[in-house]
Amino acid sequence: MALLVVGCNHRSAELGLLERIAVPVDELPKALHSVVALEHVTEAVIVSTCNRVEVYAQVTRFHPGLQEVRGWLAERGDIHPQDLDALQYSYHDDRAAAHLFAVAGGLDSMVVGERQIAVQVKHAMEVARGEGTARRVLQRVFSQAVSVGRRIRNESRISEGASSMVDVGLAAVDASRGIPLAGSRVAVVGAGDLGGLAVRRVADLGAGHVTIWNRSPDKAERLATKLAGTVSHAVVSRLDAALVDAEVVVCTTGAANTLIGSELVQGVLEQRRCNAEDRATGTPSPLVLLDLGVPRNVDPACARLPGVELIDVSDVRRLAVRGHTGTVLADARRIVEEEVERFAAWTRAAEVEPTIRAIRTQAETVRQAELERLRGKLATLDDQQRAAVDSLTRGIVNTLLHHPTVRLKELADLGGADPGVELLRELFDLPEGDA
Structure with a gap:
């Protein structure tokens, strides 16, 4: 068995490839089951964000499993x-755990130290657990990753001054417009985690009015309630209605297909011109579209329309700054190394558990058989006496197995349990199926 990760991120691949292999939220269950359907894959979690698509898998054989997962990604991206x-990376066992811990801690993010990735890692685990594709190993490593991310943020200065993709994107909007967001009319498309972050940020920056659109109106309404008493806001059911009065549109959905096409935007621009004429305000203000979706929420052709400025993830990447000192990063990496050793110790202990379990099962079978053989001779005993005999024999078995069990776990912790496991399996004549 081996743990592995195969993926592409903002450093290894262009946005176009990330778009093709991205797994939208509504496709995640199907994608997870297609991965565990591969011959050598027993568990799977997929982390798909605007900056990375990674498949974490527990495989029965490393090399065949690695090729299967690589093939799955290639097929998804039609490549x-x-x-x-040349565009992907892969790690296995301890290095796979180290990579996941670094990701959860924001060390591998475009904006180092950003917090959103921790939420995304946790969500990926929860979906996989709900679908039954994350079981013992992946649940363990992902649960630990969430804790590692929290520890890194609490024990290092990684989050000091850290921003997020939303923050960098909004800074790009300010630079494009030449004026701050304060007082502006902003539409947020999407009410998921990223959409929620966008709504909070534009409110904090003093937006004059926030309009929220989501495919699920109920979710948009729930998000809007969090703005009560902070900023003027509204929820709309039609996407074009969200765009008509906005000066800035922040797109955050995980939709598989483009939501905002050039025809929709052309219609919105025409309506904006009519509204401007009716109000005698002259030319309508430019429309800035900030697309943080992967795949893209906005058709790139919209950038060619007059009066439209499109900023997408590629643009945000160029503005992201990784400005942490070596000391801060070293502190965070030290935490990752410590946690990797903890995971490795758990893995080593887990490797001997099947042997310990098989020995105890065999011993219990022998104990029960001997009690059954002596049942006639014990017939004169009352319930209390029979319970005493049962307890006595159980205690003998536990005492005999205690030292070998403890010693095997100690050897596992030191990384040298293999010879002991082999010897015990031979001495107890344990079948290979119990390994």
């Missing part, structure tokens, strides 16, 4: 596996 090799 030849050999062409994908």
Whole structure:
């Protein structure tokens, strides 16, 4: 068995490839089941964000499992596996855990120290657990990753001054417009985690009015309640209605297909011109579209429309700054190393558990058989006496197995349990199926 991760991120691949292999939220269950359907994959979690698509898997055999997961990603992106090799990365066992811990701690993010990735890692685990594709190993490593991310943020200065993709994107909007967001009319498309963060940020920046649109109106309404008493806001059911009065549109959905096409925007621009004429305000203000979706929420052709400025994830990448000192990063990486050793110790202990369990099962079978053989001779005993005999024999078995069990776990913790496991399996004549 081996733990592995195969993925592409903002450093290894262009936005176009990330778009093709991205797994939208509504496709995640199906994608997870298609991964565990691979011959050598027993568990799977998919982390798909605007900056990375990573498949974490527990496989029965490393090399075949690695090729299967690589092939799955290549097929999803409609790219030849050999062409994908130069754009992806893969790690296994301790290095896979180290990578996940670094991701959860914001060390591998475009904006180092950003907090949103911790939420995304936790959500990926929860979906996989709900679908039954994350079981013992992946639940353990992902649960630990969430804790590691929290520890990194609490024990290092990684989050001091850290921003997020939303923050960098909104800074790009300010730079594009030449004026701050304060007082502006902003529409937020999407009410998920990223949409919620966007709503909070634009409110904090003093937006004059916030309009929220989401495919699920109930979710948009719940998000809007969090703005009560902070900023003027509204929820709309039609996407074009969200855009007509906005000066800035922040797109945050995980939709598989483009939501805002050039025809929709052309219609919105025409309506904005009519509204401006009716109000005698002259030319309508430019429309700035900030697209943080992967796949893209906005058709790139919208950038060619007059009066429209489109800022997408590629633009945000160029503005992201990784400005933490070596000391801060070293402190965070030290925490990752400590946590990797904890996971490795758990893994080593887990490797001997099947042998310990098999020995105890065999011993219990022998104990029960001997009690059954002597049942006739014990017939004169009352219930209390029979319970005493049962307790006595159980205690003998536990005492005999205690030292070998403890010693095997100690050897596992030191990384040298394999010879002991082999010897015990031979001495107790344990079948290979119990390994």
